[in-house]
Amino acid sequence: MPLPSFDSNSRLLIFAPHPDDESLACGTLLQNAVAAGAAVLVIYVTDGENNPWPQRYLSRRWQLNAADRQGWAKLRRREALAALQVLGVSPENARFLGWPDQGLDQLLESQPAVVLARLRYLTLEWHPTHMVGPDVRDRHRDHSAFGLMLERLFSGAEPFPERIHRWTYVVHGREAGFRRNAEALPQTDRQTEVKRLAIECHRSQLMLSRRRFLGYATRREHFLNVS
DSSP: OOSOOOOTTOEEEEEESSTTHHHHHHHHHHHHHHHHTOEEEEEEEEOOOOOHHHHHHHHTOSOOOHHHHHHHHHHHHHHHHHHHHHTTOOGGGEEEEEEOTTOHHHHHHHOHHHHHHHHHHHHHHHOOSEEEEEOTTOSSHHHHHHHHHHHHHHHSSSOOSSOOEEEEEOOSSOOHHHHHHOEEOOOOHHHHHHHHHHHHTOHHHHHHHHHHHHGGGTSOOEEEEOO
């Protein structure tokens, strides 16, 4: 199965390191799953709260405190839920773990057993047929760290009771090894427009990077099968 394909019996689990990755990396994929009648769950690993430059721009303040970050996290959660609705996914089909933004590598290093046990529980609870998450070669530290978490989860001694078809994606960077082996997902003009509308829900991220973010709408999504 080189690319994810769905029917009404499919159960898709998507891991998004930050609010916005669901649209940037999987906006077309999610539309395909919804159109096929698949069950969908999107798990946001962090709230993207450690995002200082847009926060400073919006607040017109240089110093940011814990309350500022908490408020930003709530804003980004709202943006993520709005984007999911544009893509046809109900807010009830999203979960937020609230793990530390820009700190997933330290979390894995300091609490590996806890992290992997939590991910295993979430996976078994949802019992997906399809799983999509970041690739370890993504240049963003949170993406690569979470990709490593998934690699360790599925290379552990305790197997999963049912086979899960798995794919990875890259948002940041154009890593040659990934691109060489990944498959591009076909995307219609209508899907491109819906994806653009979903990306526009992440207004906090568009303030300083509008052109770059909206460029993802026309960039075809690539997925690497690792199952």
